[in-house]
Amino acid sequence: MTDKLKPLRDQIDAIDAQILDLLNQRAKVAQEVGHVKAETRAPVFRPEREAQVLRGVAERNPGPMGGREVQTIFREIMSACRSLEKRVTVAYLGPSGTFSEQAVFQQFGSAIETLPCVSIDEVFRAAEAGTADFGVVPVENSSEGAINRTLDLLLATTTVISGEVSIAVHHSLMTKTGTMDGVKIVCAHSQALAQCQVYLNLHYPHVERRAVASNGEAARLASEDASIAAIASEMAGEQYRLGVVQAHIQDDPHNRTRFAVIGHLHTNPSGDDHTSLVLAVPNKAGAVYNLLAPLATHGVSMTRFESRPARIGTWEYYFYVDVEGHVQDAHVARALEELKHNAAFFKILGSYPVSL
Numbered sequence: 001m002t003d004k005l006k007p008l009r010d011q012i013d014a015i016d017a018q019i020l021d022l023l024n025q026r027a028k029v030a031q032e033v034g035h036v037k038a039e040t041r042a043p044v045f046r047p048e049r050e051a052q053v054l055r056g057v058a059e060r061n062p063g064p065m066g067g068r069e070v071q072t073i074f075r076e077i078m079s080a081c082r083s084l085e086k087r088v089t090v091a092y093l094g095p096s097g098t099f100s101e102q103a104v105f106q107q108f109g110s111a112i113e114t115l116p117c118v119s120i121d122e123v124f125r126a127a128e129a130g131t132a133d134f135g136v137v138p139v140e141n142s143s144e145g146a147i148n149r150t151l152d153l154l155l156a157t158t159t160v161i162s163g164e165v166s167i168a169v170h171h172s173l174m175t176k177t178g179t180m181d182g183v184k185i186v187c188a189h190s191q192a193l194a195q196c197q198v199y200l201n202l203h204y205p206h207v208e209r210r211a212v213a214s215n216g217e218a219a220r221l222a223s224e225d226a227s228i229a230a231i232a233s234e235m236a237g238e239q240y241r242l243g244v245v246q247a248h249i250q251d252d253p254h255n256r257t258r259f260a261v262i263g264h265l266h267t268n269p270s271g272d273d274h275t276s277l278v279l280a281v282p283n284k285a286g287a288v289y290n291l292l293a294p295l296a297t298h299g300v301s302m303t304r305f306e307s308r309p310a311r312i313g314t315w316e317y318y319f320y321v322d323v324e325g326h327v328q329d330a331h332v333a334r335a336l337e338e339l340k341h342n343a344a345f346f347k348i349l350g351s352y353p354v355s356l
Ligand SMILES: O=C(O)C(=O)C[C@]1(C(=O)O)C=C[C@@H](O)C=C1
Pocket: 030, 033, 034, 044, 045, 046, 047, 049, 050, 053, 077, 078, 079, 081, 082, 085
């Protein structure tokens, strides 16, 4: 056994030496890129370039390593290289252990500074004021729909969307003891309680459900009180040393949440992008139909359409529309130019690479 392992491990050692050498060669080039960027005051984080690198490695990957795993490794390589240029600070809805934090690492890798915030409003404030270089905020959940506070703040603030991240949301029921003995309350963010309601109705119909600021906060509360169970990610459970009563309790096994990366960076085209807009129309028959007609005329596909009351006392709405393509793509630019003429209100929230 040992005799057979030794030569294989020697091979791995030799390959690791080569990988290490190549990683540092790459890091030195990134440092040079950093100097060029510093001279021209160009932004360090370039989501379109990172998306192209990650798509490229997955396409060229001959295996046996999986495409996802290769992307995870290259995400970290780029994060480490980027941190030699500048360590970006990213604000998110904390505390640590939330799905928002998971989205932050999925987008930026781990060589960053994080700024956990107590509310979505605070994430926007940090990104708008420049306390953080970027913010990561939830936009929509596949089972519960839009996160209204985020939609309102995208409209009201000067931040733009520079990127998007989509993550699988798996909720676990967890307690200090790993059992439900003596548990009187289940705590979680209101969205998580809603996403697990069928499970809770079936198994724990008589246990009180209490909405708290985040699932991370729920995990923290459960770690201090054995009569409280938390619904949160297993990552949060590990952090607060909770035992898993039941994993994957979300009603929809394909439950996903989409997050927006917000800041002041106008991302360049990556070749596979989305553009987000907010629109309003005069309150008359056929107005929405006419508003969107230029998209069809110019072959621009709509991937999302959401409405929010304008909250000015009349039955008027803002429409949140996502389309395929980048504002710099000629057909998208032509469609938006026409659409703008039909709209009573028109705001481009940003163009950014489609999430991996
Ligand atoms: O290409 C750049 O602009 C770089 O700074 C290099 C690099 C990378 O490591 O590949 C790092 C950070 C950027 O976000 C994009 C890519």
